[in-house]
Amino acid sequence: MENEKKKLSAYYKPYKGLFLADMMFAMIGAAITLVIPLMVRYITGTVVLLPIEEASSTIIRLGIFMVLLVIVEGYCNYFIGYYGHVMGAKIEHDMRNEIFGHYQKLSFAFFDNQKVGHLLSRITSDLFDITELLHHGPEDVVISAIKLLGAFIILLVINAKLAFVAIGFVVIMLLYAVAMNGRMRGAFRENRARIADINSQIEDSLSGIRVVKSFSNEKTEMDKFEEGNSRFVDSKKKSYRYMGTYNSGMGVFSTLITVGSLLMGAWLMMKGELSAADLVTFLLYINNFTEPVKKLVNFTEQFQNGYSGYERFVEIMNIAPDIKDKEDAKSLDRVQGEIQFEDVSFHYSENKENVLSHVNLDVKPGEYVALVGSSGAGKTTLCSLIPRFYDVTGGAVRLDGIDIRDVKLKDLRRQIGIVQQDVYLFAGTILENIRYGKPEATDEEVVNAAMAANAHEFIMSLPEGYNTDIGQRGVKLSGGQKQRLSIARVFLKNPPVLIFDEATSALDNESEKIVQHSLELLAKDRTTFVIAHRLSTIRNAERILVLTEDGIAEEGTHESLLAQGGIYAGLYNMQF
Template sequence: MDSIKRYMQFVKPYRWQIVGTILIGMLKFGLPLLIPLLLKYVVDDILLVDGRSAEEKTNELLMIMGAIFITFLVLRPPIEYYRQYFAQWTGSKVLYDLRDKLFDHIQRLSLRFYANNRAGEVISRVIHDVEQTKNFVITGLMNFWLDLATILIVIIIMFQVDITLTLVSIMLFPFYGFSIKYFYSRLRHLTRVRSQALAEVQGHLHERVQGMPVIQSMAIEDYEQEQFKKQNTNFLQKALDHTSWNAKTFAVVNTITDIAPLLVIGYAGYQVINQGLTVGEMVMFVAYIDRLYNPLRRLINSSTTLTQSIASMDRVFEFVDEKYDITDKPNAVECKTARGEVSFEDVSFKYEENEEYVLKKLSLEVREGETIALVGMSGGGKSTLVSLLPRFYDVTEGKIKLDGVDIRDVTVQSLRKQIGIVLQDSILFSDTVRENIALGKPDATMDEIIEAAKAANAHDFISSLPDGYETKVGERGVKLSGGQKQRVAIARVFLKNPPILVMDEATSALDLESEHLIQESLERLAANRTTFVVAHRLSTITHASRIVLLEHGEIVEVGPHEELMRKKGHYYNLFTIQEIS
């Protein structure tokens, strides 16, 4: 029930809207309760009354029915409209707030979380599971109480007419309680299992949709169809387990529901024959049985719906409870404007507790405005080292200082504002070119965006696009070439204008023409900034202030290109091999 308590924190701001919806709902459900009383009056006081002419009875019947029709026609439509509108409005607002909270949570989770969890499963929690919780608001906090109030009102009215017959009507209620207790605890578990299986299908599907070019280029459609079938079959089995148990629940509950009216009809008929119960009272009782057991059926259905909602709540708050690897210290300060002096002091790092160290006791002093090139064989720790600077991960041992201050002593957001990053595969969103560049500075003017694009050698190709800067680039920038995507990403960093720059294999996957344009823009971008360049192609970093050669997480050599070439050590060997090849 902890999930319900936490969910109620999102419901609490809308408590008066819920109260208002319940009050309107009581009018909606209250009006039909007049019909059994009307039946009793029509049968006992009009139809079966002796000594009155057919015309008199007809006139009275028309008057009563006319009054009832007007009541229903005038009151029922607006009551129904506002009840539905406020119920859905409140549910939608709660979901809006919850998804807003979850998106904030998603942005705070570290890259370690995303390395270990599939995007599709995260999306399933935010979309599917959150949507399922809406039923808790509409069913659990509104309809449940309305149905319960309807049952109580009906029982009170029935008690006024005949106590014994009322007791017969409700004698099966304890069986309902037992059925709910027995069936719904397991149903909640089965619902959670089914939701997890659905999330796995969604995660698998999300990956395959993103990787469709690989599937089609490898001609492995049949193989992937089988892989998807396995995921889908697993979900089908969990869904059928849930369906089977749900069907057993309804079989028992509906049997009880069907038996109860039979008991009432039999006993009421006996009373009419032997104990003076009027025909009108019997008709009224039978009509009220329908009013009594319909809400009861809805309550049973509500129990199923609420079980599913609570299971979804469990999954949502399980996700919310995912711990942040990277957090601000309570006394963390803002990093206003960094000069760009960076020092790595005995830095060691491993991704998981039980894994090997990727970096080992690494120390490096970087002066303001220096360009540091990180080179070495794949797996040496180059990309890992630069990912520690913006605190995508925190060091396992040692410390990293920016302008003499441990980066863990400043707020994460203010630290990352000081750093611009250009990756090998720069990610663009499926928005316009203008919006993608503006990510570097969301409040930038159009003139600033154009200037940044010019600095990145991107303005000319952007101007030639069908809609210029308003051209949509497609998911992950699929409508642009690799070089064009990279130049848009560089323009983004120009706009951000950070004092520290990280370039991780920024030109390694481009053609010669694109590489020339991008290398030119990157050199312009790196001017007067502290820059870290991760590169495999050593010919692109000969201009660096210092080159740092990493092997197995340790610094092997440090120095300018000419100095390292004169040493004829590891760097010389790497450079010579690349030049020959």
């Protein structure tokens, strides 16, 4: 925990000047609140006893000085309210960049087990609470310490007996705060988990809104949301019960300090040990005594919120990417495209049963290889090992004879183009989506890629051509159009190795023919892996591999495999 605190404090480093200025103005503002009651004591206890003319001029001078102090205090509060929050926003920006950058480094294995809503919650509401703590926390503690210590010293000078009555109540208040601290922390942590569940539910429901409406399941979604929302209310109730007990207890102690001081002061006045001016001053300082304690109460609440958020932030940041560059990873420029699987085995981290076992495969540069087999045979998994979306658990995958684990990830993935069945297009224009394949590409290169993918004609028929906004995930386009854009993206990337993951299986016959033609153009002179659902699309493949749970069961051309009368022939006859 100590180490985490050091890490948290490191976020102030780039804004050290702003932080120190914030602390300085907080201290000046706190000091002014201590000075004004002393001036009131001087006026009520000394000035009013002077001759009227002298008293009048002194009061005017002191009044002007007090107004100036109030103006300075006002500016101090403005500075810490504005610049302090700006510092907090900048720290939030840095932390958000850090966690988003970390998300980008994590592998598919991490995202397979996470809900987007939970990840979103850590990058939005959690970070806001952390930076509120980083901004307000130190300044609240400094202001409270100055006011508490300063007020106590001044009250001690005025009357020691009265001062110890007040400090006695303050000590009890702080002990009470510490006792409630642990309970509140657990409750706030539970609140965070519940709001993350709600975010996840909203993201899931709104992303699938077309499915929801097509099944008329709005009520089902509402019921699911209501269940999560109710759990959130229950967790809030628990935290509010602790907060209610906490705040009411603190309120009682604050009032008791005033009552106790007033009764003790009255008794001391009767004994002649305290003047009326001193009692008035003392009661003015009681506010300076109790207000910082209340600030500390707010700080503890803020601390629970912010620190539980920071724990969740650290939890994610401590997840080391399981797929990353070796320290001595090699750079890789253009490659020939030879792919070798040497005794490759693989299983997912949460399941020790092998998806692939002792697979050996040698694919020459420019070769067109089709993978077929029943669902769950490991076709997609086999192809996912080539760009290192997952790492082999046994054996090695080689690109041009080099173990892909020895190559820089960015260089490796730059050599591989993937066209999937489920096309993901980003919200934005067609131009932006195609250019995603090569961010530095010129408009002319984008148009050429679209032409090669048979997409130019339909793009030009749209109202704004390449500048047409396609909506979230490309909802304004047909399946065939989306697929052609994804192919154009890969044409633009121009990689030597291609993976087609059932790229046409979701399309109608007409769209399939157009897309299939685009895929064949793209595959020309490139090493190509095709995961095929429709066997009609791979009849012309130079090499067809039949995958089963035991590995590569059959290998050959379409005609030779049919002649064998084995697994492939059975799959083909089932389809035709």
